[in-house]
Amino acid sequence: MKHMLYWIIGIVGVLYLGLAALVYFGQEKIVFYPQPLPPDYAFRFGQPCREVVIPAADGTPLHGLLFPVDAPRGLVFYLHGNAGSLAGWGEVAGTYTRLGYDVFLLDYRGFGKSGGRIRGEKQFYADVQAAYDRLRAQYAERNIVVIGYSIGTAVAARLAATNGPRRLILQAPYYSLPDLARRLFPVLSRVLPGALIKYKFRTWQFVRDAKVPVTVFHGDRDEVIPHEAALQLKKYLKPGDQFVTLPRQGHNGMNENAQYQQALEELLRPGEHR
Numbered sequence: 001m002k003h004m005l006y007w008i009i010g011i012v013g014v015l016y017l018g019l020a021a022l023v024y025f026g027q028e029k030i031v032f033y034p035q036p037l038p039p040d041y042a043f044r045f046g047q048p049c050r051e052v053v054i055p056a057a058d059g060t061p062l063h064g065l066l067f068p069v070d071a072p073r074g075l076v077f078y079l080h081g082n083a084g085s086l087a088g089w090g091e092v093a094g095t096y097t098r099l100g101y102d103v104f105l106l107d108y109r110g111f112g113k114s115g116g117r118i119r120g121e122k123q124f125y126a127d128v129q130a131a132y133d134r135l136r137a138q139y140a141e142r143n144i145v146v147i148g149y150s151i152g153t154a155v156a157a158r159l160a161a162t163n164g165p166r167r168l169i170l171q172a173p174y175y176s177l178p179d180l181a182r183r184l185f186p187v188l189s190r191v192l193p194g195a196l197i198k199y200k201f202r203t204w205q206f207v208r209d210a211k212v213p214v215t216v217f218h219g220d221r222d223e224v225i226p227h228e229a230a231l232q233l234k235k236y237l238k239p240g241d242q243f244v245t246l247p248r249q250g251h252n253g254m255n256e257n258a259q260y261q262q263a264l265e266e267l268l269r270p271g272e273h274r
Helices: 002-025 027-031 086-097 121-136 152-162 177-184 186-191 203-209 227-236 258-267
Strands: 050-055 061-067 074-079 101-106 144-149 167-171 214-219 242-246
Touching: 050 121, 061 086, 061 121, 074 086, 074 121, 074 152, 086 101, 086 258, 101 121, 121 144, 121 152, 144 152, 152 167, 152 203, 167 258, 177 227, 203 227, 214 227, 214 258, 227 242, 242 258
Parallel strands: 074 101, 074 144, 144 167, 167 214, 214 242
Antiparallel strands: 050 061, 061 101
């Protein structure tokens, strides 16, 4: 009987360690869903754009799209969500070019035509910073608006906290990735330690540290990132920052939301700076 108990405990232990290893080492496949594109893929949108290739610190080519307008008021530096590629995300550019802004969108490693693959949080931040530095050399930073969507909100908030753009806009953000994991996978979170989550993505910390104006938009029917997860960010907003709840808005399609577009016109109108 005693040997049987040891055997059961051993089997449970092996299964537990196997599950922990799967979660830890397979984390990128859980968090990111890239759509690779062939090098000769031709982007087609209803407005002109040009491809931009930016070398990361290790030489990996990062691919982006720049949508120019005549006499731009500034630049929208847009960081998209955790799935797809610029073949789809490029469609959001029109929301901002119609307001007179050039728009730059970046594909993360392994997304679209960008090389390599995401291996860590610091690498992720460094890649985005490299792209930001490239665009900052072409646009006055006081005229750059950083926007992050979903998974891109943490790195967008970090950019605002460690640089000096004109404004930060967060679409469907989360408090942190461990917090989101606890909400989405409560049973698994009770069994496995939070230390297994390599990507912390502490949006709250970067929002707290950002000196620039911050506006948060979140739908009250978000089926991916619960509204309550974003509400936790309110306590880190400084005077003058805004938290806007969009009624009946789900996780996707925020750029097409009429209330969002109306608020955006006010935030990005000429002369609306810090």
